[in-house]
Amino acid sequence: MENRRVLIDALPQGKLAADHYKLVHEPVPEAGDGEVLCRTLALTIGAGTRAGLQGSASYAGAPRTGVVMNGTTVARVVASRADGVAEGDLVVCPGGWQDYSVHAASEVSVVADGVDPAHYLGVLGTNGLTAYFGLLAVGEPQPGQTVLVSAAAGSVGHLVGQIARIKGCHVVGVAGGEAKCARLVDELGFDAAVSYKDDGFRAAVKGACADGVDIYFDNTGGDILGTALRLMNVHGRIVCCGVVSQYDTSDPAPGPRGVPGLLVNKRVRMEGFLVFDYRDRYAEARQALSGWMDDGSLTVWVDEVQGLENAPAAFVDLLAGGNVGTRIVRVADA
């Protein structure tokens, strides 16, 4: 029995490529006292982890090579030497891109069997919680307000738009390409969706947000943020969730014109957040998200890739906009 591990082999200068990673085969580690050994079932790949590979330290700390690539996993406990976690438990843990990982009991969260484990990496995991708290706690939507969301077909964005719809808002998505945009409207009930690749992008967003923008949920930064800033209504909120336009580079662009001038004129609040600050309210959010799934008002898009060895290519493809919904890599059967 061996442990396949995907290590960071080199830090990208410019765009990320699959060969910045290497796959190694090592012995399966053992759980020490108070620890558990976990078998990875699936891992999620999010654009935000690209920021962790940039030279400057992100909230995740400075990047290093020779270590396993980080990522949240859903896993089966195959050996436990810790109280409160038993062999056979399904857990969510920071397992990274490998078959097996060892964790202190405090690092793993036991979750219920009975739903697709991948949901714990998507709608019931960080992505869903991020959509929920970012929109509701930071954005504070009111019925009838206009919510604009970028990377709207992405893991967080496709949930943000639907939660906004559920809350009675006029919802406009920005995504890459006509196909994604059509699916946002037809399958998820967005009021409109605009491709940022279109020449008439700015005018189209303005047309779709005829009453201005009350909440812009920003997953991208860059030009889309610049466009949104000019459409913000007085006392609007910009929820700064991610900066995917700036992740896959070593040379982030300047901030948008209009910051801070337009913020003053329109009394706009622009607020960065991380979901971990809402830890105490996760149960409330998961209950709400599950309820919306159960009653059919929330559709969850999962974008699956098979096999640990394909994780690097799946990440590169994700950064190029290849995914729809939460990208999951299946590593082993449940």
Place this chain on the structure above:
Amino acid sequence: MENRRVLIDALPQGKLAADHYKLVHEPVPEAGDGEVLCRTLALTIGAGTRAGLQGSASYAGAPRTGVVMNGTTVARVVASRADGVAEGDLVVCPGGWQDYSVHAASEVSVVADGVDPAHYLGVLGTNGLTAYFGLLAVGEPQPGQTVLVSAAAGSVGHLVGQIARIKGCHVVGVAGGEAKCARLVDELGFDAAVSYKDDGFRAAVKGACADGVDIYFDNTGGDILGTALRLMNVHGRIVCCGVVSQYDTSDPAPGPRGVPGLLVNKRVRMEGFLVFDYRDRYAEARQALSGWMDDGSLTVWVDEVQGLENAPAAFVDLLAGGNVGTRIVRVADA
């Protein structure tokens, strides 16, 4: 009897100059039914009005030539045909740069005689109220936190720093030149002050904010904002009050690098505000500010220029950083 009026003669392309204005002599207007005729005693010049002369519409609307330059004034009512305002009353009104102005009664606020009328344009006027609500309502300072303020020797900034000191914060100011910085520390009790003109500016700010920055009160935008962004603590607040670095130009610079990326990593809230949104709480603020003046904890800097005809030059000088505290132009004796 004539009415001297300073008109906007040309909109600046690039830097503002005194000859963008012209002084004209016209007859004194008459108050109509429900109106009052006011004799200007003093007017205030703030950097923010420069934004109103830029091509794009600010919150004040699009700029026009051939009209009297706008500005808040303190004035004596010399004729009244309105209920509730009597001849002889002291009022604050949007009189602009002229000897006489006519207003609907709803446009003027009657204020008490007994203090220097200029205070109604400074500490008890828009500047003081802006400092009060921007710091306390938007910034939400807690004792022991570090407050960094730019344009710290300016009309708003010198009050912000002192209110922060009164609230028990560690206060660091940024101003132009050693002389202003020394006065902030020696006369107003700032813990430190740094000149943005110094080569070692960034390192000096970092040194003065050894525990990071919890609140950055931004009057300038530009490089100082960029420096502050990198020093923000987790859950810090950036109070966007003004953008003086970008007013005296027709070509505002891009926003700072790090927006929105650093906002996410540090969960920073960046919020624009205008004091008018706090109208309902002006009385509370004026009472607090008066109390601090009376007990000696708040020192008010007034920077006086004599004569309406000198207003244009005083404005140009202000934009070049020539003032300390609130710049007032005395137009007539009380």
